[in-house]
Amino acid sequence: MTGRSQAGLESARKELGNEALVVSSDARSLTDIDALAAQVKVEFDTFDLLFVNAGFSIPTPLDSVTEAIYDEMFNLNSKGPFFAIQKLVPLINRGGSVVLTTSVANVKGLPGQVTYGAAKAALRSFARTLAAELVPHEIRVNAVSPGPIDTPILDKVFPDKNVAAEVREKTIGMIPMRRFGTSEEIGKAVLFLAFEATFTTGAELPVDGGWSRFEFDASTANGQPPPPSSEEPVMARTPNHSVPEHGRFRRALAAVSAILQVMDSTNFDYTLDRIELLEQEVGRLKEKLRQIPDPAAVDAQV
Template sequence: MQRYDAKRAVIIGGTSGIGLATAKMLVQGGARVVVTGRSPAGLESTQKELGAAGIVVSSDARSLTDLDALASRVKSEFDTFDLLFVNAGFSTFAPLADTTEAAFDEMFNLNAKGPFFAVQKLGPLINQGGAVVLTTSTANVKGMPMIAAYGGAKAALRSFARTFAAELLPRGIRVNAVSPGPIETPIIGKAFPDKATADYLTGQMRDANPMKRFGTPDEVAKAVLFLAFDATYTNGLELPVDGGWSQL
């Protein structure tokens, strides 16, 4: 018997990086997964990687209409499920003086509003004893220049984790958060399209980290699955996976 036999999971933001690594671990352990993404190329490659155990859905994590459609699809595919991993997120970089209203709204729509309504709409389908894991960020506890709106949105998401945990507790559903530090994912290249700038800033982050390296998506995925299935007496927690960056 495999570790995740008969488990069913939904991963919002699952076609690259941490989400994809988590989906692959679940499938390798015998689970079935629904994963969402927006890039046609990412959707196609993810379907090939996950095979028949994966259901890959084009869905915008910021859109309530898309979340309603996703809930209907999950209901038809799984009826109920065991893990909701809300992972979609992204940061844009700008100093306070240059942050526009549109950029501010984008950060909160993707990193706070979308996750809030994802839990609202998909939560009723989670089995008793199931779990929700939210992806926050070390940016919600460290004062990091250039990403004020992103850090604020992730801080809101951290607060949601506590409130959701309290509200869903009567159904036996645990809600926790995983808080990644610098992780080697494709987001780095998207955030810094200029390679010279990317190399400079990622080098600074690497040097500032107590472990002097970036983490891997697999390292975060293991923490997600620990919170989801093993940490059965843990609720409302934010687990840093950051090389000690937020702690030391």
Template sequence: MSAYGGRNAVITGGSSGIGFATARLLVDAGARVVITGRSRAALDAARQRLGENATAVRSDVSSLPDLDALAARARDALGTVDALFVNAGVTRAMPFESTTEEMYDESFAINVKGAFFTVQKLAPLLSTGAGVVLTTSVANVKGIAQTSVSSAGKAALCSMARSLSSELLPRGIRVNAISPGPVDTGTLENTMTEEDAEQFKAARVAENPMRRFGTPEEIARAMAFLAFDAT
């Protein structure tokens, strides 16, 4: 049997970046996965690349009705869930002085509220011994300029992981958080001007001991380890 044959996983934010790399790793190793995202086109492209063991569900984690629908689809497609990857999130450069209430609310609605209710809505499907992995960021401790809102949300996820670990422990469910450093997912180019993105990336590379960005595939291996193997 393949490494993850017979295993089922749900990955929010699974149509690109770390989420897609995790989905591909698991599918290639025999698992069945449900991936989510907000872009139908991106989901369709990801589903085609992943093959028949993947189900793509358009879902906004900040919407509780969408999360209810996701739980229903996951139940129909998978039955039970062995791994839940709470990966959907947004990271936008927000200078302190120009951050609006709308920008703040959107960030916390997706990164914090969305994560909490993703776990709540999917928890009834989690099997005994299942693993939950929340994607946070090294920014939650680094104090990086222009990331005060998103970094605060990511720090909240670290605290949430600790509390949910206690809440779900009686069911044998493990909860972990992974805090990647800079990873080249293409997200920066979608949220900044090309010049700002290059400057931001250069600064992160300069302060990184390895002098490079990580790859989604590297983080995916760590995600899979925490979800299935780290007991």
């Protein structure tokens, strides 16, 4: 088992006992991955399941994605996993397998998840192609694709408790099963793919309460059509330039501020110049907002 934070490693050691090898290893670092493979070789020689799970999302809309955010998302969610597979597969026994953790974000177009979703989509593609490459070695490669799961990730992604609670409530409203999943449910799916699904390779198993499988609307769940809406469908509206302009800059400002908050509360190795760049962006967006009249304020005055 690998991780970075001292607290996480200590608690894993305590829970798993002396039989387990708990290693401090940064999933983004090729040097750490090489060292990990060497250590596993010495301790175990070979093993049966490689579960590539570490990952994280920094929700960012298109206009606020910086090179640092793009690189962070791909280094942790695609590049690191790729090289972990490359370095560790030679130690997997025939009949063993690799299980990757992707995300519902790689099939659903979730706003703000453009780089995270794409990085996880690369993992889904790795599972399919490497399944084909590793058939001759009798190693299966599959993926679990979680929907919202109750783990500390939500609080890390949204450090503001109110925002986290709001996101949580909104998300539950979109899930057919009307709840978050649990780590145990992911664990069962991983073990199933790893040890029971012996005729399954190249597959991605959604564990998402049905979210990615079908559209769900509580009002149509009993087969009745939804009540007629008096609202004009959003896509049919004629563009109104002044309103979206203001909204666009406000959303961008909220996103950049949220990223700064996330950077502050995680131990990613962001360099000062990256943080300064984002702070400058906050200043630029505030200036833009001062220049464009807020349509809500104008309405209120009228």
